[in-house]
Amino acid sequence: MKVSIIGSGYVGSVSAACFAELGHEVICIDIDEKKVEMINSGRAPIWEEGLDDLLEKYSQKTLIATSDYDYAVQNSDASFICVGTPSGEDGSIDLSIVKAASASLGKAIAKKDHYHVVVVKSTVVPETTEKVVLPIVEEHSGKKAGRDFGIVMNPEFLREGKAVYDFMHPDKIVVGAIDERSGFVISELYRGLDCEITHTNPRTAEMIKYVNNSFLATKISFSNEIGNICKQLGIDTYEVMDAVGTDFRIERSFLNSGAGFGGSCFPKDVKAIIGKANEIGYKPQLLESVVGVNDRQPLKMVELLQGKLGELKNKRIAVLGLAFKNDTDDIRESRSIPVIAELLRQEADIAAYDPMAEENMRKIFPDITYCEYSSEALEEAEGCLIMTEWVEFGKLDKEFELMTKKVVIDGRKMIEPEKLSTDIDYEGICW
Missing domain, CATH: 3.40.50.720 (NAD(P)-binding Rossmann-like Domain)
Known part of the structure; x- marks a missing residue:
């Protein structure tokens, strides 16, 4: 298949390279001409283990980069939105880049005669794909979702530093589509991977991503809270967690006490789901505590x-x-x-x-x-x-x-x- 990837950060560049490895033709879209030049010369715009090798292998063959939305959309069957979703000052998600990408996609789809699938791979709070991305694409394309183009939410579950490996060896693939046709198109992209695909709707797919990261963050803050208590009692918290982790319902991963979690996902995602909960009138006390423990720990x-x-x-x-x-x-x-x-x-x-x-x-x-x-x-x-x-x-x-x-x-x-x-x-x- 032919796919275009909007954004050349961790998720975008890794997805592009790995889709090429799976045999697809890929066009990267980025407004940063320096990143476009790097990808076209076979160099990764970010450091990620194995990424340079894949880009060198496929660049100018089945993988190219451009800043031209029209060219990319005309020459692909599906476009993945892989842009940043930073936190606002209050911790809520900032969708400005997603909205801009959606508008640009809509304008390009307006000039296309054939069916096209818009895929949100950026991490966004539930209802964003259906209530933000979909209407923006409809507005700027003059076309109807579910008839003229498809909409899918396809979250990523990649560890930085091991993202290429995780993409090629997934433990889950989630495809949240507005209709069967959209879901089928995107599912076909992953045919070469040995992993069962979870089919659902977009808002459920969005929630799966947040729950996944929030639960892992909760395990870390829980472990740090227990670790702080163990230290006061002269107990080896690692010995405790080694034993607790043998319970198949708990499992040992992410139970290491330490200075807390960071990165582009856990802190931002927990704050974003807290913001969404507050928006609908619910106070998520456990998640707020997860953030509080993590802020104090270092x-x-x-x-x-x-x-x-x-x-x-x-x-x-x-x-x-x-x-x-x-x-x-x-x-x-x-x-x-x-x-x-x-x-x-x-x-x-x-x-x-x-x-x-x-x-x-x-x-x-x-x-x-x-x-x-x-x-x-x-x-x-x-x-x-x-x-x-x-x-x-x-x-x-x-x-x-x-x-x-x-x-x-x-x-x-x-x-x-x-x-x-x-x-x-x-x-x-x-x-």
């Missing part, structure tokens, strides 16, 4: 550091890990951000290191010291905060000898102090 890192070092003013503190998780350069909602902000408020001297995310973090904190290696950050530091699960941090040992005071606060359970060749004053955030 600041415990600084509190523990203060407990050992006292006043932090003018003290060199190594912050290891800037990305919201390992294997990505994404810093969106990274737990390092509130930690660095608090350290700056207390006038600490920050030496930061991350193997991939330095460039992105510089845009937020341009005036702190960025280091090329973890050892450089640790040199003459009095304290160290481990914020991201990079494998290399678990291998640190003699590097701690470079510190003037060997105080290490671990936010991700990366260090096994009893195995180190040097004595450090180690403490975990929840253990």
Whole structure:
């Protein structure tokens, strides 16, 4: 089949490359000419494991990029909206980019003689596809949904850093269509994958995505709350969760205590579903607590550091890990951000290191010291905060000898102090 993808971020570029891998012809649409140029030269506009290889393999063959909506729509059977849906100041979802993409699609569909399917892959709150996207496309195309064009909500369930793998090895594919024809067209795109497709309506598909992410976020905040209690009682929270996770109804994943969750999905999606609930007159107390626990959790890192070092003013503190998780350069909602902000408020001297995310973090904190290696950050530091699960941090040992005071606060359970060749004053955030 022939598909067009609007937006070349994580979801758009990965979807484009993977659809090409499945044998489809793909046209990427982006208003950013630099991204268009990168894709056409076989380079990924974002870092994602395996993405460069796929783009190099298919670029200018079965995958091209353009900023021309008319060309893309005329030469495809379906268009996927994969644009950003950031949070507004009150946490509610900002649909301005989705609306703009819908309008542009509608204008292009107006010039097309054949049936076309519009697919929302961006994460949007329930009713958005039917009550926002559909009427906008109808208005600008002059055509009727369900007759002249189709509408489908097809959420993504991709982990950053492992998105290509997740796309090609899904545990679920959800197709929420307004009619059988639309659903059939999009289902055919996934024929090459070994996964049963869940067929439903658009608003249910939208809700599945939010419930999926909100539940995972809830497991993390629940684990952090339990971890905080266990720490006060001298109990190993990881031993507790290892046992609890053997229950098939609970399962072990996402039960690790730590500094909290970040990224482009969990924080934004939980806040968005809270906003939608408030809109319909319901107060989601559990979800509000999930956000509250996550907001407070990283600041415990600084509190523990203060407990050992006292006043932090003018003290060199190594912050290891800037990305919201390992294997990505994404810093969106990274737990390092509130930690660095608090350290700056207390006038600490920050030496930061991350193997991939330095460039992105510089845009937020341009005036702190960025280091090329973890050892450089640790040199003459009095304290160290481990914020991201990079494998290399678990291998640190003699590097701690470079510190003037060997105080290490671990936010991700990366260090096994009893195995180190040097004595450090180690403490975990929840253990």
